[in-house]
Amino acid sequence: MRMTVAEQILARASGLPSVKAGDVVEPKVDLAMSHENAALVINQFNDIYKGTNLTPKIWDSSRVAVIFDHRVPAESPKTATNQKKVREFVGAQSVSKFHGIRGDVGGICHQVLPENGYVRPGMVIVGTDSHTTSHGALGAFAFGIGATEMASVWALGAAVNIEVPATIKIVVKGRFKKFVGPKDLILHIIGKLTAQGANFKVLEFHGPTIEQMSTSGRLVLCNMSVEAGATAGIVPADAETERYLREEAGVAEPIESVKPDADATYDQVVEINVAKLTPQIASPHTVDNVKPIDQVLGKKVHQIVIGSCTNGRLDDLAIAAKILKDKKVASGTRMLIFPASGKIFRQALTKGYVGTFMQAGAVVMNSGCGPCLGIHEGALGDGETALSTTNRNFKGRMGNPNSEVYLCSPAVAAASAITGVITDPNQHQLGRASANSGERAVRPTHN
Amino acid sequence: MATVVYRVGDDVSTDVIYPGRFMATVLPNETPQFAFADDTAFNGKLQAGQFPAGSVLLAGHNFGCGSSREQAVSCLKGHELVIVARSFARIFLQNAINLGLRVVACPGIEANVGDDLKLSEAGIVNTSTGRVYAVVPLPQSRQAIIDAGGLIAYTRKRLMSLGA
Numbered sequence: 001m002r003m004t005v006a007e008q009i010l011a012r013a014s015g016l017p018s019v020k021a022g023d024v025v026e027p028k029v030d031l032a033m034s035h036e037n038a039a040l041v042i043n044q045f046n047d048i049y050k051g052t053n054l055t056p057k058i059w060d061s062s063r064v065a066v067i068f069d070h071r072v073p074a075e076s077p078k079t080a081t082n083q084k085k086v087r088e089f090v091g092a093q094s095v096s097k098f099h100g101i102r103g104d105v106g107g108i109c110h111q112v113l114p115e116n117g118y119v120r121p122g123m124v125i126v127g128t129d130s131h132t133t134s135h136g137a138l139g140a141f142a143f144g145i146g147a148t149e150m151a152s153v154w155a156l157g158a159a160v161n162i163e164v165p166a167t168i169k170i171v172v173k174g175r176f177k178k179f180v181g182p183k184d185l186i187l188h189i190i191g192k193l194t195a196q197g198a199n200f201k202v203l204e205f206h207g208p209t210i211e212q213m214s215t216s217g218r219l220v221l222c223n224m225s226v227e228a229g230a231t232a233g234i235v236p237a238d239a240e241t242e243r244y245l246r247e248e249a250g251v252a253e254p255i256e257s258v259k260p261d262a263d264a265t266y267d268q269v270v271e272i273n274v275a276k277l278t279p280q281i282a283s284p285h286t287v288d289n290v291k292p293i294d295q296v297l298g299k300k301v302h303q304i305v306i307g308s309c310t311n312g313r314l315d316d317l318a319i320a321a322k323i324l325k326d327k328k329v330a331s332g333t334r335m336l337i338f339p340a341s342g343k344i345f346r347q348a349l350t351k352g353y354v355g356t357f358m359q360a361g362a363v364v365m366n367s368g369c370g371p372c373l374g375i376h377e378g379a380l381g382d383g384e385t386a387l388s389t390t391n392r393n394f395k396g397r398m399g400n401p402n403s404e405v406y407l408c409s410p411a412v413a414a415a416s417a418i419t420g421v422i423t424d425p426n427q428h429q430l431g432r433a434s435a436n437s438g439e440r441a442v443r444p445t446h447n
Numbered sequence: 448m449a450t451v452v453y454r455v456g457d458d459v460s461t462d463v464i465y466p467g468r469f470m471a472t473v474l475p476n477e478t479p480q481f482a483f484a485d486d487t488a489f490n491g492k493l494q495a496g497q498f499p500a501g502s503v504l505l506a507g508h509n510f511g512c513g514s515s516r517e518q519a520v521s522c523l524k525g526h527e528l529v530i531v532a533r534s535f536a537r538i539f540l541q542n543a544i545n546l547g548l549r550v551v552a553c554p555g556i557e558a559n560v561g562d563d564l565k566l567s568e569a570g571i572v573n574t575s576t577g578r579v580y581a582v583v584p585l586p587q588s589r590q591a592i593i594d595a596g597g598l599i600a601y602t603r604k605r606l607m608s609l610g611a
Contacts, residue, residue, distance in 0.1 A: 024587070024588040036470075036471075037470070037473070037516070037517075039473055040473040040517060040518075043473065043474070044599060047599050048599050048602050048603050048606065049603070049606075050603075051603075052603060052606065052607060054606060054607075070470070071471065076471060078471045078472070079471045082471060082473070128515060129514075129515055130513060130514050130515040130538060144515040144538050145515060145538065145541065146515055146516075146517040146520070146538060146541060146542035146545060146546075147473075147517045148517060148542070148545045148546060148597075148598050148599060149541065149542070149545055149598060151598075151599070151602070152545075152598050152599075152601075152602040155602050155605075155606055156602060156605060156606070156609075160592075160598075160601070160602070160605070161588040161589055161591060161592060162588070163586055163588045195457075195458045195509055195512055196457075196458070196508055196509035196512070196534065196536070199509065199534070199536060199537055200537050229509065229512065229536060229537065231537055286458050288458075373462070373467035373470075373514070374462075374466065374467045374468050375467050375468055375470060376468075392460070392462065392513060392514075394460040394462040394463060394513060395460075395462070395463055395485070396462055396463065396466050396467075396485045397462050397467070399466075399467070399468055401466075401485035
């Protein structure tokens with residue numbers, strides 16, 4: 001049949017025996033996710049029914065998810081009023097997958113969906129958030145749409161007039177060096193492909209390195225696939241996907257996986273060996289401005305952020321806690337940590353990571369998007385620099401156009417918090433922090 | 448004739464077109480005030496109503512990359528700008544078609560602020576330089592939505608036919 005994973009999923013969801021890149025299809029949607037921007041979706045949804053004698057009704061309320069994460073708790077009366085409107089709407093429409101501002105079931109949408117078992121291999125998932133690509137980590141075809149398109153999905157239960165995207169196959173081999181991982185890999189890929197290199201295409205990840213990678217790491221790859229322009233990122237479901245769904249997401253039902261056909265047609269094949277990959281940094285102001293860390297070592301950093309839908313999971317916090325144990329955040333630098341969900345926050349508490357962070361001087365904040373998109377906390381001052389494990393560094397992203405954001409892995413963020421300058425965790429371990437620095441590293445102050 | 452009133456480069460993100468801190472504002476009649484909010488000179492001219500309807504914002508490749516926020520489209524539509532770009536990011540293009548913001552993909556376009564462009568399906572003529580550029584047709588898949596006058600009208604039509 002020569003189909004990629006995306007083609008197989010779209011064929012099945014569209015009731016067709018096969019599809020190929022370029023075909024126009026109308027796939028049924030298995031899961032439709034929104035966050036606070038459901039407020040706009042509701043307006044558009046009601047608009048659709050204007051002048052008809054039909055009552056606005058979501059096609060299948062069990063397939064709609066609404067998760068508050070962008071502005072939690074609300075930073076303004078306007079946001080609080082939007083959230084109130086959304087709460088009333090999801091109540092009236094009996095939307096069961098609603099996660100409000102809570103410490104038990106709340107969190108960032110792209111973590112809440114997988115950890116609750118809402119995401120399954122083979123699903124078609126749409127979300128009014130560009131990082132909906134994340135869910136391809138579990139073998140789903142997941143892509144971002146606008147609010148009006150979501151309103152149409154709520155009404156029809158299908159995504160209309162979707163062009164089947166071509167697929168780029170990414171084959172990854174080799175073992176990561178210490179303190180190098182999925183974030184460095186995806187930054188490297190984005191730098192290689194450029195910000196538009198995968199526009200209108202799917203990234204399908206293969207190879208031994210991916211097979212050995214945890215679902216948490218695969219979420220990082222798929223999350224940031226959109227930064228190369230990709231419609232979706234997909235890791236074909238395998239034994240690890242099943243393990244995650246059973247052990248971490250509590251799924252009991254049978255799990256079906258979708259594998260690409262052996263003779264699937266790919267737009268291009270990119271092979272990467274990670275054995276020599278060093279920590280990667282995306283420099284301001286585009287995500288594809290990627291450099292090996294040695295080109296930016298020693299850059300003074302005012303704010304360190306660990307968290308977000310990209311790198312706010314337990315393994316991210318674990319590596320940061322290991323590096324920060326009995327250390328101090330440098331004076332002149334502040335560190336903000338946002339676990340990706342209430343569940344992860346509680347796990348981090350049990351494991352002692354939260355205590356380690358606070359002892360080190362970091363501020364641990366509630367789960368949510370936090371400062372990633374400059375909405376309501378952790379803004380930067382004029383001329384300040386942030387080093388962040390988040391996914392975007394566009395001008396003004398962290399709330400101030402007169403500031404800059406560098407993107408990195410949790411290990412680099414933690415090591416740099418101790419020195420106050422961009423630091424390679426490997427060199428830090430050896431006590432050679434910021435070797436090529438023009439600036440003097442700030443020594444950690446103990447107690 | 449459409450005059451180029453502003454020019455931006457490649458990879459202009461929706462964070463630049465409509466900064467995140469204004470995202471709580473969603474209504475299409477309220478978003479235009481925040482178009483390119485951090486570019487105070489351009490935003491000021493937009494707010495002062497200096498540009499006639501149909502004026503061209505000229506962009507490089509991958510215009511509208513990043514966040515799926517629809518405000519980035521509605522804020523430009525409110526100023527009745529036409530966006531001519533070498534290429535568009537997928538979600539932005541989709542949103543533009545859904546909302547009826549006029550967009551033209553023209554990979555080879557060369558023009559400066561002040562140039563007058565003649566836009567047609569056949570191509571773009573820069574009447575200030577006399578040069579002609581081919582345009583990329585919008586995806587066929589979206590034509591039915593354009594013909595219906597946007598996705599709301601299209602979906603309404605589909606619902607009515609289902610209900611019948």
